[in-house]
Amino acid sequence: MIMKILYLTSESLVSDPILLSQVVPLLSFIKTESSPTLLTFEADGFNFDSSQKKPEIELCTLPKGRHLKNQLSLLLWLIKNGRKFDLIHVRSYLPMTMTILYKLFNKKIQLVFDPRGLFAEELEYYNGKSVPSFVFKRLELLFIRYSDAVIAVSKSMKDYFSSKYFGCADKISIIPTFAQVLSQIEPIDVPDIRKANRWGGEILLCYSGSLEGWQCFDEILNIFNILQKRSSRFRFVFLSKSASEMLSRIQARLLLGSFAVYSASPEELPFYLSQCDYGFLVRRDHIINKVAAPIKVKDYLLAGLRVVVTPNVGDTSDFIADHNCGISIDFEDIIKGVIDHTQLEVSIPPAEKKRISSIATKVFSLQVAAKDHLSLYSNLYFGGDNKSCGFVD
Numbered sequence: 001m002i003m004k005i006l007y008l009t010s011e012s013l014v015s016d017p018i019l020l021s022q023v024v025p026l027l028s029f030i031k032t033e034s035s036p037t038l039l040t041f042e043a044d045g046f047n048f049d050s051s052q053k054k055p056e057i058e059l060c061t062l063p064k065g066r067h068l069k070n071q072l073s074l075l076l077w078l079i080k081n082g083r084k085f086d087l088i089h090v091r092s093y094l095p096m097t098m099t100i101l102y103k104l105f106n107k108k109i110q111l112v113f114d115p116r117g118l119f120a121e122e123l124e125y126y127n128g129k130s131v132p133s134f135v136f137k138r139l140e141l142l143f144i145r146y147s148d149a150v151i152a153v154s155k156s157m158k159d160y161f162s163s164k165y166f167g168c169a170d171k172i173s174i175i176p177t178f179a180q181v182l183s184q185i186e187p188i189d190v191p192d193i194r195k196a197n198r199w200g201g202e203i204l205l206c207y208s209g210s211l212e213g214w215q216c217f218d219e220i221l222n223i224f225n226i227l228q229k230r231s232s233r234f235r236f237v238f239l240s241k242s243a244s245e246m247l248s249r250i251q252a253r254l255l256l257g258s259f260a261v262y263s264a265s266p267e268e269l270p271f272y273l274s275q276c277d278y279g280f281l282v283r284r285d286h287i288i289n290k291v292a293a294p295i296k297v298k299d300y301l302l303a304g305l306r307v308v309v310t311p312n313v314g315d316t317s318d319f320i321a322d323h324n325c326g327i328s329i330d331f332e333d334i335i336k337g338v339i340d341h342t343q344l345e346v347s348i349p350p351a352e353k354k355r356i357s358s359i360a361t362k363v364f365s366l367q368v369a370a371k372d373h374l375s376l377y378s379n380l381y382f383g384g385d386n387k388s389c390g391f392v393d
């Protein structure tokens with residue numbers, strides 16, 4: 001019998017690109033062995049424009065409105081349609097309240113809580129302590145206790161929940177985020193970065209990301225500014241959908257001719273990245289980063305880049321140390337400019353890029369993520385065991 005899975009999120013296919021890069025590929029991949037349905041919240045007049053490919057999966061939408069209205073419409077939808085499914089996979093915190101409440105009506109349903117991060121801590125990080133952050137800290141216990149399984153995107157996240165909530169470790173599965181494997185996708189023509197910029201054997205250092213404060217773009221510019229003063233061998237590549245906004249800030253810090261900025265689509269990204277040598281990711285030392293699993297790291301590794309990362313970003317530092325595919329630099333050293341540039345003055349040969357990509361493919365590919373999800377779903381469907389848990393004293 002084929003499992004009928006409801007994948008539930010409060011996000012939108014239009015305004016949240018991560019659904020198209022993570023959720024839709026996953027559900028499309030597993031539909032040969034299950035029957036997945038994606039439920040999203042969309043604005044009035046929702047439709048795919050000509051540049052977007054409509055997902056080849058069952059799709060249901062609810063009208064996006066104010067939070068309370070969204071919650072009530074979700075509960076009513078679940079009461080009406082929930083018994084069509086064997087399992088509900090809830091992405092993040094917001095849809096969990098009504099889904100837990102629905103489980104009171106349908107105790108047979110298997111429920112997977114997929115927090116993706118620490119919502120209450122994120123609220124406090126950006127807005128300070130508040131009533132919502134307090135409420136979601138309390139709700140988090142209920143979400144984990146009454147779920148049949150919990151997905152952690154990193155070992156660090158599993159360790160955090162296991163230490164906070166007694167007896168929950170057995171119901172937590174680690175399933176990292178994934179990214180596109182260069183060798184497994186159709187080639188796309190993108191500019192030859194070296195040829196277009198008249199660069200030869202220089203070392204290409206890459207930042208792929210946005211101007212969001214948590215991505216520490218100013219710190220990235222600080223590193224690159226220091227490195228260009230210490231060696232003439234470095235060139236800097238920026239890949240972002242915010243390319244035009246980035247340009248003025250980059251021009252103020254880096255020498256003309258030493259950098260290139262490209263607006264890369266998700267499909268083009270691996271083909272730009274594969275031309276570079278090192279990928280940079282900087283995060284502040286905070287609990288929301290300690291449990292994270294940045295997709296950007298997977299983008300870099302699967303394209304064959306060595307990763308330069310600050311410590312305590314999920315399991316990243318351990319992974320690159322275990323597999324010799326990058327270096328860690330303390331955040332405070334970045335602020336102070338304490339950087340050993342000689343570690344980066346070695347270009348990455350094709351054989352080394354192939355080795356790094358091959359290692360990453362075994363852990364961070366869509367195929368691996370799909371296999372892990374199906375294994376989790378099957379274990380629940382054919383006899384899951386809901387274990388209770390609570391706060392650790």
